[in-house]
Amino acid sequence: MNAAIDTTPGAHNGEDALRDPSMYLNRELSQLDFNFRVLAQAQDPSVPLLERLRFLCISCTNLDEFFEIRAATVRHAQDFGLPPGADGMSPATVLNRIHDRAAELVDAQYKCWNEVLRPGLAEAGVRVFGRDSWNARQTRWLRAYFRNEIMPVLSPLGLDPAHPFPKILNKSLNIVVVLKGKDAFGRAGHLAIVRAPRSLPRIIHLPQRVSGGENDFVLLSSVLSVFVDELFPGMEVKGSYQFRVTRNSELVVDEEEVENLALALRDELVGRGYRPAVRLEIAHDCPKPIVRTLLQNFALPENAVYPINGPVNLNRVIQVYDLVQKPELKYPPFTPRTLRDSDAIFERAAEDDILLHHPFDSFASVLELIKQAAVDPDVLAIKQTLYRTGKDSAIVDALVQAARNGKDVTVVVELRARFDEDANLGVADKLQEAGAQVVYGVVGYKTHAKMLLIVRREGRKLRRYVHLGTGNYHSGTARAYTDIGLITSDPDIGNDVHLLFQQLSGLAPTTRLKRLLQSPFTLHSGMLKKIEREAKLARAGKPAHIIVKINAINEPRIIRALYAASQAGVRIDLIVRGACALRPGVPGISDNIRVRSIVGRFLEHSRIYWFGNDGSPELYCASADWLERNLLHRVETCFPILDKELAQRVFRDGLQNYLDDNTNAWELQADGTYRKLSPAPGEAPHSAQGTLLAKV
Template sequence: MSSLGSLPLPVSTDSDPLRDPALYINRELSQLDFNFRVLAQAMDPQVPLLERLRFMCISCTNLDEFFEIRAAAVRHAQEFGLPPAPDGMSPQAILNAIHERAAELVDQQYRCWNQTLRPALMEAGIGVLGRNSWTHRQKRWLRAYFRNEIMPVLSPLGLDPVHPFPKILNKSLNIVVVLKGTDAFGRSGHLAIVRAPRSLPRIIQLPEKLGGPQNFVFLSSVLSTFVDELFPGLEVLGAYQFRVTRNSELVVDEEEVENLALALRDELVDRGYRPAVRLEIAHDMPRDIVRTLLQNFGLTENAVYRIDGPVNLNRIIQLYDLIAQPDLKYPPMTPRTLRDSDGIFETVARQDLLLHHPFDAFAAVLDLIRQAALDPNVLAIKQTLYRTGKDSLIVDALIQAARAGKDVTVVVELRARFDEEANLGLADRLQEAGVQVVYGVVGYKTHAKMLLIVRREGRKLRRYVHLGTGNYHSGTARAYTDLSLITADADIGNDVHLLFQQLSGLASKMKLKRLLQSPFTLHTGILARIERETRIAAAGRPARIIAKMNALNEAQVIRALYAASQAGVQIDLIIRGACTLRPGVPGVSDNIRVRSIVGRFLEHSRVYWFGNDGAPELYCASADWLERNLLRRVETCFPILDPALAKRVYREVLQNYLDDNLNAWELDAEGIYHKRAPAHDEAPHSAQMALMQGL
């Protein structure tokens, strides 16, 4: 590996033509486009039926999060008059474009459900029954269910001067009811709101005696049908479901609070009632009711989405676990396990260990931590935790190690989005067991995935390190593609030691020998390596860059890639989600190709490969090439030093994915993705399938 110091950085000026907004795709719209690719999996008849259902629900859940975070950030930019993004679009223009594109996605989601998946489920003997298809017996049973199980927990609220519009929880199911008549106190009926508590199941399974073992009904259908029972003596003229999505980004001024954990707990209390960003309504809701809702939520027309079906369509994912038909799901995959007769420390002491999840079992990482907890020669364990999952075996092992008298330090990122509450509880649990818990760095999320074990071996101390591209989460390790490196390399061990010292001890910036680190050397390191390939190409020699990541939007990196392309560098980018770089622009990005792979597993590994004039460098990382990851987070990027392992990563993660012609989508200069298909002389190739079959 060459030293960073020998690599000059590119210099740009304000007059740089590579800053032209026409060369950039809007990040929000690119992120939305990813969900169209996910939804395409739901429409693919080659995918098992319940997996297609799962992909549809993933697209719905992703869209929820998009509005909670990305669209909310654009509204914030609009309110505060922030400048346009590199693509030149103003916040208002972005919001308008979001509404148009998201409305198209919503329309496709409900057509997928109503016209494709719901009929296909019915053919497979699985009924998701609408109100118009209930038999007399089914309706009688559902009425009894409503009276006994649902009505006792409902608290309908009539709207009048004494009862103003209620607070509506983020993404909750609600029914607005139009009433006629006069109640017992002489009050005239007009509008009422019925909120469905989170305690109620959103999918109700009918008894087998009512038509079969696999018939289901949406809670929203039951509420709409029997809502009249909540208003005796009044006539129900209409009942219309709605759901509001709110800004879910927590805002804590970390430099102004004395205790981050307490501040986050306070923020979490109000998260469900922050400003609204989207309103989903029944397709037949009258205009006057829509105006009332918009007024109460402080929204405009470009936040409204009329839908043809349940507003909480993603709740149908419950069927995936309720239906016991293996033939409707992907066949189970048995990951490779580490054959380790000597113990993992002895194995790693001899050679580095590389794991490609989920094709290699995550159990090896669990075993490393468990053995460290039990080994009397292990003196200290240090680890970062971003997302861990419920009932984590890793956390159990860390607690066991602390109780055994080992020095255990854990950097818990309290601000991991949507895991804040879980991580607060995790931090409390670790501290109660005697673990030293660090909350990271003010202003910088700790997104790095690293584990350091200090072990006494004879008269010396030896460091064992795990570095990964994914979280320490057994669940996602089965569903995401990620890479793990376990090594006893002295230089890497010392670098990781310095990083933990920096995170926990407020140490100054440190010089690392092997690792690149955000927010200090990763950004400049990437730019320097791109510039090196540019110089090699300018000298007339072959130059190439291949990078795989989840997203790309950092403008300086994109400009460097454009300059490299202009010099003749061949660049292949495998980017799962948002990409603001525009490939194939004549004279600018002719030599850049961008593809996205969407398949059974969520692509999550980050790998960067630089040709380096015949002496290639290969890095794995926790970071995407996003502005936030490179400049505002703590991230790690680590080299694969063993030549055999580097070749394996190149073969499995880069070349294998470049050869995919079944699950790949290619991005053109107009910002449009096209599904790849095998040419007439090409054999079909799925990268993920090849890995499941042992490549």
């Protein structure tokens, strides 16, 4: 939470007020708060039980990534004495606030697991046994399992002058053991570290003959803690405590100083798991002297430790979701809409634009487009950007086939896609081996744009077919994220995308595009102009309205422009899933701005910008959020929906539908907190995602 703000009408006037640090919420703390809204889904009894477990694990995984990237970035800023951001908070202050807020989140996560979900799952026939609840038969079986399957791969390390503290891999499970006595060499025991290799399963499925239940599980951490004494024969184990360290996972490669980005990234990836630590999770009953020892070895301050009442790697319980086949404990399955006449997709796209709203529309239509292009003798060239593709990607396979079929295939692979760097290096190798031309983007700018260009000979002319999207070419996320995709043969859009690919692959100069806006050149300025146009309309006494759906916003000039537009009388509705640095509802500055966040079955991921434009509305979809990095330091695309019927569909389903939501919506208050909305008396409940599912 930021410092208190004066909400007295008229308290803020002039340009200085728009730059007042109190008018900006901290991006990191706002991002952290998003996980409370995810956790609320795990606490909601109306959500199926295994889905609640999934939301709990998502909140844990999100928190891991938050520390690996966001908190690590703040700690870096503190170490290098970087100045505060627009919110005026120093890095040291932010780190202290992060600790306090994250500690609240961790406490809520483990209460949800220990007091709600674990007992609830047990009642439903899904039991995750703690080490204090094993019966004699289970204990015998687990002891044998430990001796036969676990102990042979463990390498316990006693700490002494000849055995210094070992390297601990990022987010790995470890046990610190307190020992008494002497070993075979007469060395007095004190502390030892037991590292759990990644090869060991974190969830052990008990055989039905042993435990009596079909869905009975034990955590590896419990087994290690109970039988750790067998690793130290002749010595007394006085205590064993699980811990996990989280490390900075942001790769830093000076692209201008390396000759081969792929080679440099491969070298960086080798050491990623051992970069500086940012968080220590430790069993809540671990003695303080041992905690201090661990903090000292990881060079961490006191505000980086989090006592844990349960498994330190709680997110690993997500495996239970996949192992348990109980449909009644999960969301009902659905079959997304498929494109009619998909076998003639070029003919369809030549006549009309095709709009896809995932996951309600199947991602198979995009895959079908690429597959047909790969084998169509009239297709001459395929150009595509790849940011995240997933394992064993059918899209990559189709591009490989296209290259082997003699098509000219150019793929812009973003090697620096966070946590997908290794996978993308493999994708690049596979494409190059097939004869495709692989480009790694632009030095200093991540290529985050989602675009596909197919050049096809039709008679005596060449026609360009384009797919543009708000999400990645990843079939897995297309089933779990909401995104918008457009397939079009519009000549102007096709030429714009052609010019963008020339920029990415051929060092082409900045080119004026006819339909698209792009980062880092015209998207930021284009948005500022459209916001100012609405403000001018409002000052002229005309209706003015802006609706935007994005994942995050923190870019100061965009926020100031929205504040100024609000002061002019523009009605502004923002649907912001995660971090929001804008403070709504402040009299005199942002009282015409409303911000809401939707958290439901699917992760909201589509970016949609709508401007009223005096009765001639403009609607754009984009790969970019309104973050400083997206607008100024990445390659992004923003494309208009030109077909009026399709634009109306996006407006109705992707914007108004979400503004009407009163079951999964959270409204951001002026003080930076979120309030869960519910139907007013006499008002029918409305779920945006539920409404879209009902249409499938």
